[in-house]
Amino acid sequence: PLLIFVFRIRIGGHHTQKDFSVRGKEPKDEVQIYTWMDATLREMTDLVKEVSPAARRRDAKLSFAVVYPDKNGRMQVKKTSHFSI
Template identity: 70%
Template sequence: MNRPTITVDREKTCPLLLRVFTKHGGHHSVDDFEVRGKEPKDEVQIYTWRDATLRELTDLVKEVSPTARKRDAILSFAFVYPDRRGRNVMRPVGKTASFARRPDENKTLAELSFQTGDFLDVAIYA
């Protein structure tokens, strides 16, 4: 199912706060997000828009993570959010490479059904 492409006027639209949690060698456990206020310590807060692509987010993560800047680094993205019962779930949404191009890199948060309040967990493999 293809979602309609959303274009945001970034001059007129207020950005959203995206809470990004990075981890080297794999994703965090969904249990790491169980208690509000006690999320993993390796958090980066990014102000962005719903039309941000995984490539844009990759470049932002590279600014704060030396490991993500390695030539062979692969970044795996997953959303963490509560399901209908209130239990957190983790849903993989795509992979990018630090320097090489990959098919997922042009996917936007909106296309991937990101909801305000979701966390973004990024596993960095290098």
């Protein structure tokens, strides 16, 4: 089965928790990527590079974060990993 991962592409850093605080008003700079649940960060990086010219730059660095609702329903942002290309 396929899972849909939605990545928010932002040059210069991560979006903040506040950027996700109002449902339906999340940042609009998203890229939808279809992949398997067990995809590695390397595989996801390759998929991001396919659709984002900025990610293909020689000096590009991708940084992944997980955005999820806490037990009270407020969105949390957890930075997970930096990945040099």
